[in-house]
Amino acid sequence: MHGGNLAWAAALAGCSPSAILDFSASINPLGAPRSAIAAIQNSLDLLREYPDPEYAALRSALGKFHQISPEWILPGNGAAELLTWACWDLAKLEVTYLLTPAFSDYFRALKAFGAKIDRCPLKMQGNRSKFKIQNEKLSLQGAGFLLNNPHNPTGRLFTRESILPYLEEFSLVVVDEAFMDFLTPDRQQSLIDAVQNYPNLVILRSLTKFYSLPGLRIGYAIAHPDRLNEWQQRRDPWSVNVLAEIAAIAMLRDTVFQHQTWDWLASAKPLLFSGLEQLPGLQPLPSAANFFLVKTEQSSSEIQRQLLERFRILIRDCLSFAELGDRYFRVAVRSRDENQRLVESLTKIL
Ligand SMILES: Cc1ncc(COP(=O)(O)O)c(C=O)c1O
The missing domain is CATH 3.90.1150.10 (Aspartate Aminotransferase, domain 1)
Structure with a gap:
């Protein structure tokens, strides 16, 4: 899978x-990155301690990186963990539209909470094989929308402007931006700066692909603090280990x-x-x-x-x-x- x-x-x-x-x-x-490996090697003593349950240092580093206040950010055990919590919220809605083809973990997380899934296939456009969202399929209030940008597996990048209207229509929009870091900042189409205007928007980010540390498990969600606090209260304590926290702080600084x-x-x-x-x-x-x-x-x-x-x-x-x-x-x-x-x-x- x-x-x-x-x-x-x-x-x-x-x-x-x-x-x-x-x-x-x-x-x-x-x-x-060597910076991350060095940070891990220099911090092995920290394994004797529990992580800070609030992840204050990492949240502050992420806040600085994205120019957003730390309470809008929740680190997790890879984007995969935060996807689970986002799907927990999506499952409370009548239906979740899922842009397909979709990363298989979306089905895992949505099904875990019994979410009703309605596939919204990307349409192949012409012989350049450009995929397009079939807007006519999407309608409902009381519904959620889960998509990723850039899209895995097609590589298609949706502009911010093409996603913003969905934030007016859907009760919850979850945008998985796991691969966004691979675009230079001038080409990125992240919705992070829209989060403060839309409490119904959740952004998922991964640090494991760009920084090549899938074994470490580190990602984060950016969303309204009330939503993130609720997730934090429900999930396992310390889901991010001390070394992942230290490595993440080092690599965010590694320009x-x-x-x-x-x-x-x-x-x-x-x-x-x-x-x-x-x-x-x-x-x-x-x-x-x-x-x-x-x-x-x-x-x-x-x-x-x-x-x-x-x-x-x-x-x-x-x-x-x-x-x-x-x-x-x-x-x-x-x-x-x-x-x-x-x-x-x-x-x-x-
Ligand atoms: C689109 C997408 N989102 C999220 C993930 C999970 O990332 P992480 O390793 O941070 O859990 C993957 C991993 O393959 C992915 O392809």
Whole structure:
């Protein structure tokens, strides 16, 4: 269901998990930042203490980063934990419109609380494979809307202006911005600065993809303090561990790493796109994020199997996205050399 299943891939490829070149999880290949690793190493003594249940230092660092007051921010055990709480709120509504294809965890979290889900499929537009929200499907007051921006798996970026009208219509809008950091600040379309005007808006952010620390588990929600206080009172205490808190504070300050990431992506991404585009039967979709959804004339699970068995390369098939099935796969952007290896391996297979 998720990318990055290296144990499964290694069993198929007949090698150790560390020998797999993983394009299936969309994680920044430059990380983890040295600043975060050093902060963790220097703070191991803190493991003897409980975390601050209010996460005051981290909230303050996040507040500074986003220029928003700390009580509007709640750190969590990855965006995934906060998604669960957002879905708890969505489940209180009559129905939740879910933009599909959707990250599989949305279904997990919505179903956990018995939310009624109405799929709102992104429509393919023309032969440039641009996806569009089908507005005519969306109507109800008393309903919620869950979407992500940039959208996983299509890479589509919705403008702020295209989402703002939904805040007037829906009782609750949850925008998962897990991949927003990959865009340079001038291109980001975050709704964080709208939160103070809309108590019905929840933003979810992840620190695990951009900073390449999915094993650490750290994300945060930005929403009205009343909502966040309610979540805080209901959830397990100390859901963010001390090392995650310390690392997050260090990497938010690491502007060098942030700029290195934007520079790497600006040079590696267009090359990977054109490499994929030139292959017979493949059509990568334009993407605002650090991954591409690729349409394929051949079976994507067959391509995945061959890449694994012959080249120890793992891509993400899209079988768990009901709307996409076996005619799409997703690849992360990695270093230029690794991307080249992917394109050359695909050339041999196709
Ligand atoms: C769209 C999206 N949102 C959220 C997450 C979860 O992020 P985290 O690792 O912060 O829990 C993922 C992870 O794959 C994701 O793809």
